[in-house]
Amino acid sequence: MGRGTFERWSIDIVGSIVALQQGSGPVYDDGASAPDGSIPVQDGLLKADDRCAMDWEYDRLTTATGMKYYAYPYADWWRTELIRHLISITLSKGKLLPFLSFWPAGIPAVAVISHDSDINKDEHAAATLQLLREVDARSTWCMLEPGYSSATYDEVKADGHDLCLHYNALDMEGGKWDEEAFRNQSKWLRDAAGIDRISSNKNHYTRFEGWGELYRWCEQNGIESDQTRGPSKKGNIGLIFGTCHPYFPVSDFMEGNRSYDVLEIGFLSQDLNHPELYDSSLVDPFLNIVRESEGVAHFLFHQVHIYNFEPVRQAVREVVAGARQRGFALWTVDEVNQWERARRSVSIAGVDESGRPVLEGEELPQATVVYVPVSADSSATDGDCEIKFGFVCRKYTICERNDG
Ligand SMILES: [Zn+2]
Incomplete structure (x- = not known):
C-alpha cells in the first residue's frame, strides 16, 4: 500500500471486545441458564448477565474448594494483541510509538471495595465503618432509597468514602426501569446525603435492560461512572465480561456508535464467604489475574452481610491484605474514575x-x-x-x- 502496509486479521477484534464487555446484544429477555444449574440467570428479571459472551463450561476454572469462576480476561487480551501488533509494525518501520501506563508510577494494579445498602439499617453501616477503620481502607457506598440516617452519611463522608447511587429498578420492590425513576432517585440521594455530585452508580440486583439507556441516564444526571456490570449468580462470578479494566461503553447505531461519557468499572463477586454463596478461596486467583492484567479488582460486599457474618468480615480483611501484599493501591471507584479521565486527557x-x-x-x-x-x-x-x-x-x- 504505497509506503505503508495493510494489516488484516480474520477476527473482528474490536467487535469481540465490545460483545465481551457490554454483552452479546441488548437485554430484551432472559438469558439461558447454565445446563448444570450453577448459573440460573433465567429468573424473570432482566440483568446485565442475561447477555454474556462467556461459555459456562469452557471459560470457568474451579478453586481447590470447588468454587467456579470465569477466569479469562479475553477482552483485555484482545486489546493487548492489537496494541502489541501496532507496536511491532511501528518498530519494524523504525518509528516510535510511546504510550501511557495504566496506573501512576509504582502502582501495578488497583483494588476497589464497594457496598450496596440493601435493607438500609444504620447498624449495618456502623459495622461496615468499624471494619473499614480496622483495615484502614476507604470504599464506595451505593445507596438504595430510602437509605441511612443523615448522621450515618456524615460519618461515611468524614471517613473519606464515596457516596453513590444504588438505582432500584426492581418492580417487586417498587422500583422502575425508566428515565424518570432514575432522575428521581438521583435527586433523592443528593438531597438525603447532602451532596452536590453523585460520582457513580450501581444498579440494585444488577438490573439492566436494552443497551445504552442506563449510560444515558447517568450522563443526564452528571454521574461519571457505573458499576452495574457484574455477576448476579453464584456460578458466574469473576471475569464474566472479559475485562478488569475501566472502559467507556459504546452506543449502538441509533446514537452513532458514540462513547458514553460514563466509565464502567465492573465487579468480580458479591459477599465472599457468605454461607449461601462462595468462599474466599477466590481472593488469590482474582487478585493474581488482575495483577497480571494491570486492572481493577473490584469486590462488592453488602453492609448487611458484613454486619451479619463474621466470615464475610474475614473475607474483607483477606481482600485488603492480599491487595496490599501485591502492592495494589486501594482506591474508591471515584478515584479510579478521576485518574482514568485525567490519564485520557493527556x-x-x-x-x-x-x-x-x-x-x-x-x-x-x-x-x-x-x-x-x-x-x-x-x-x-x-x-x-x-x-x-x-x-x-x-x-x-x-x-x-x-x-x-
Ligand atoms: Zn442491591
Whole structure:
C-alpha cells in the first residue's frame, strides 16, 4: 500500500471486545441458564448477565474448594494483541510509538471495595465503618432509597468514602426501569446525603435492560461512572465480561456508535464467604489475574452481610491484605474514575532529541509514566527499561506538567 502496509486479521477484534464487555446484544429477555444449574440467570428479571459472551463450561476454572469462576480476561487480551501488533509494525518501520501506563508510577494494579445498602439499617453501616477503620481502607457506598440516617452519611463522608447511587429498578420492590425513576432517585440521594455530585452508580440486583439507556441516564444526571456490570449468580462470578479494566461503553447505531461519557468499572463477586454463596478461596486467583492484567479488582460486599457474618468480615480483611501484599493501591471507584479521565486527557505530542516523550494535557496527573518501545528483543533490557506488551520499553516518569 504505497509506503505503508495493510494489516488484516480474520477476527473482528474490536467487535469481540465490545460483545465481551457490554454483552452479546441488548437485554430484551432472559438469558439461558447454565445446563448444570450453577448459573440460573433465567429468573424473570432482566440483568446485565442475561447477555454474556462467556461459555459456562469452557471459560470457568474451579478453586481447590470447588468454587467456579470465569477466569479469562479475553477482552483485555484482545486489546493487548492489537496494541502489541501496532507496536511491532511501528518498530519494524523504525518509528516510535510511546504510550501511557495504566496506573501512576509504582502502582501495578488497583483494588476497589464497594457496598450496596440493601435493607438500609444504620447498624449495618456502623459495622461496615468499624471494619473499614480496622483495615484502614476507604470504599464506595451505593445507596438504595430510602437509605441511612443523615448522621450515618456524615460519618461515611468524614471517613473519606464515596457516596453513590444504588438505582432500584426492581418492580417487586417498587422500583422502575425508566428515565424518570432514575432522575428521581438521583435527586433523592443528593438531597438525603447532602451532596452536590453523585460520582457513580450501581444498579440494585444488577438490573439492566436494552443497551445504552442506563449510560444515558447517568450522563443526564452528571454521574461519571457505573458499576452495574457484574455477576448476579453464584456460578458466574469473576471475569464474566472479559475485562478488569475501566472502559467507556459504546452506543449502538441509533446514537452513532458514540462513547458514553460514563466509565464502567465492573465487579468480580458479591459477599465472599457468605454461607449461601462462595468462599474466599477466590481472593488469590482474582487478585493474581488482575495483577497480571494491570486492572481493577473490584469486590462488592453488602453492609448487611458484613454486619451479619463474621466470615464475610474475614473475607474483607483477606481482600485488603492480599491487595496490599501485591502492592495494589486501594482506591474508591471515584478515584479510579478521576485518574482514568485525567490519564485520557493527556496526549503524547512526540519525543525530543534525547528520546524523552513530550506530553500535553490540561491537568497532567501526578507521576504519569510513559513507555517508549525501543526493541523487540526482550533480552536487551537495561536499568531504565521494562518489558511491556512483549517489547523492551524505556520508562519515563513525568512528575509535573511539561517537565518533560
Ligand atoms: Zn442491591
